[in-house]
Amino acid sequence: MNCRQCQQKLLHSLAAGDIPSAEVVAHESSCPACRKFHAAENSLFRSIDSGLRSLANQPVPRSLLPSLSICLDEKFMANQAPFYRWGFTAVATAVILAISVALFLRRPTTTPPASLVQPTSPASRNSENQAFASQPHQELQKSAPFAAEFRHTARAAASIKQPEVMVLAEEREAFAKFVAEVPDEPSVALAFAHPAPAATSDVVEIALLQIDLLEVKPLVSGATGE
Amino acid sequence: MQELVLIQPGRTLEADSAREIARSRLHRDFESRLAECGPLAYRVAQGVLRNAADAEDVAQEALLRAYQKFHRLQDPTRFRAWLVRITFRLALDRWRAARRRERRETEWAKPDLRPVPPTAEELIASNAFQARLERALDELPERFRLVLLLAAIEGYTLEEVAGMLKIPMGTVKSRLFFARRALAEKLR
Numbered sequence: 170m171n172c173r174q175c176q177q178k179l180l181h182s183l184a185a186g187d188i189p190s191a192e193v194v195a196h197e198s199s200c201p202a203c204r205k206f207h208a209a210e211n212s213l214f215r216s217i218d219s220g221l222r223s224l225a226n227q228p229v230p231r232s233l234l235p236s237l238s239i240c241l242d243e244k245f246m247a248n249q250a251p252f253y254r255w256g257f258t259a260v261a262t263a264v265i266l267a268i269s270v271a272l273f274l275r276r277p278t279t280t281p282p283a284s285l286v287q288p289t290s291p292a293s294r295n296s297e298n299q300a301f302a303s304q305p306h307q308e309l310q311k312s313a314p315f316a317a318e319f320r321h322t323a324r325a326a327a328s329i330k331q332p333e334v335m336v337l338a339e340e341r342e343a344f345a346k347f348v349a350e351v352p353d354e355p356s357v358a359l360a361f362a363h364p365a366p367a368a369t370s371d372v373v374e375i376a377l378l379q380i381d382l383l384e385v386k387p388l389v390s391g392a393t394g395e
Numbered sequence: 396m397q398e399l400v401l402i403q404p405g406r407t408l409e410a411d412s413a414r415e416i417a418r419s420r421l422h423r424d425f426e427s428r429l430a431e432c433g434p435l436a437y438r439v440a441q442g443v444l445r446n447a448a449d450a451e452d453v454a455q456e457a458l459l460r461a462y463q464k465f466h467r468l469q470d471p472t473r474f475r476a477w478l479v480r481i482t483f484r485l486a487l488d489r490w491r492a493a494r495r496r497e498r499r500e501t502e503w504a505k506p507d508l509r510p511v512p513p514t515a516e517e518l519i520a521s522n523a524f525q526a527r528l529e530r531a532l533d534e535l536p537e538r539f540r541l542v543l544l545l546a547a548i549e550g551y552t553l554e555e556v557a558g559m560l561k562i563p564m565g566t567v568k569s570r571l572f573f574a575r576r577a578l579a580e581k582l583r
Contacts, residue, residue, distance in 0.1 A: 184576040185568070210579070217578050218547075220528040225547035227441045229434040230451055237433055237458055238426065244462060245422045 170196050175203050183214045418466075425465050428474060433458060435475065435548070436482040442544035443486035444493075445529055453489055457482035476559040483541050490533075524582075531581035539574035546571055 170178075175196040182189045189197075189207070197204045336344045436457050441450035461478050468474060532540060545556045546567070557567045 180576070180579075184579065185572045186575075213579055213582060214575065216524055217528060217575060217582065220525050221532075221543055221547040222549070223525070224445065224529065224532075225438055225442050225544050226549050227438065227447065227450075229437050230447060233437055233451055233454060234429060234433050237429060237455055240455065240459055241422070241426060241429075241462055244459065245418075 172196075172200060172203050175200070176206050179203070179207055180210060183210055421466055424471070425462050429458070432475060432478050436478055438548050439479055439482045439541075439544060440486040442547075443483065443490050443540070449489060449493075450486070453486045454482060457485050460485075473561070476561050479541075479545065479559050483537075487537065527582055528578070531578050534581065535574055535577060539570055539577065542567055542570040543574045543578075 170192055175193050178193050179189055182193070197207055433454065436454040437450055440453035440457070441447065444450050444453065457478060460481055461474075465474075468477060532543070535543070541560065542556065545551060545559060546553060551559075553567050553571075554564060557564045560567070
């Protein structure tokens with residue numbers, strides 16, 4: 170083995186990180202120039218290795234992991250935000266629905282019994298039904314939703330005001346029946362209450378039922394209807 | 396009155412909660428890997444950029460990208476390899492951008508303001524060799540640089556490096572060999 174071959178093999182083993190072969194070691198023992206070359210190259214490769222190690226193993230900043238955790242948590246929460254939004258919407262909808270159902274169930278659905286006369290106040294009916302009182306009779310008859318609306322309004326007014334109407338004892342039952350029918354058949358009741366026109370060809374004008382002479386007073390516990 | 400209820404088509408509460416549980420599990424899984432993979436990403440970035448602040452930025456960005464696509468990772472054992480590649484790519488992009496910027500600034504600067512080439516005395520200084528090494532490293536092909544950096548990071552064997560880069564062990568060794576030889580030639 171000559172010096173050139175020895176140095177090439179030496180470089181190969183140093184670059185590969187291997188131990189030099191016995192052949193190279195034997196040549197070096199008898200060749201000072203190759204020994205010197207080996208020492209220089211060995212120093213160079215050691216410097217390269219230590220330089221690479223110092224480059225690759227820089228101390229990691231302490232702020233890296235905490236700041237990363239914060240960033241990840243923010244990302245996680247941002248991804249979760251739609252869920253919370255929908256969750257809130259679902260809860261809000263459920264609450265609204267529950268309140269609506271509760272109000273619907275508490276609404277009075279039957280006509281008042283004849284024994285307990287609690288008619289709606291004409292005054293409150295006046296104010297609540299002012300808008301449709303001036304409409305023509307035919308339109309009222311055709312409009313089923315209107316009748317339902319009227320019933321609903323009358324019942325609502327009755328449940329809120331609860332006035333007591335002074336009625337003669339012998340007219341009490343008839344009055345109760347009449348009042349009970351008014352919300353169900355508004356147009357018939359209103360037409361019945363209104364004086365008929367003299368001529369049959371005249372147009373019937375529907376006006377709101379008004380009982381001006383009734384004395385209305387607040388309901389007191391234990392008081393009779395007379 | 397009509398109630399308006401917002402309903403997302405095709406979504407149910409069960410599916411949502413299952414998705415949330417899966418997402419929480421992925422989040423915990425990812426966080427458990429941070430202690431090991433955070434420093435690895437930083438060191439890869441630092442090896443390319445050689446600037447602590449830039450390396451931290453790149454490591455953070457790489458980890459955030461990895462987090463956003465973590466659910467797509469089919470094989471969790473490949474996470475380190477995946478993260479190393481993301482970090483290396485990002486670091487290289489930043490390094491190239493910095494070099495372009497540097498070149499532009501050098502071209503615009505007056506000749507007398509340009510840095511003076513290092514003298515022999517300066518090269519003898521303790522950090523001169525490191526500076527030369529870093530320059531030589533920058534001139535190496537990317538595949539050699541990455542292998543050199545990963546092999547130099549403490550705590551990783553060549554087998555682990557091969558696993559990170561998804562290449563055979565023999566390829567890692569041959570790349571290391573050529574990279575070291577090229578570095579030695581540049582520094583000799």
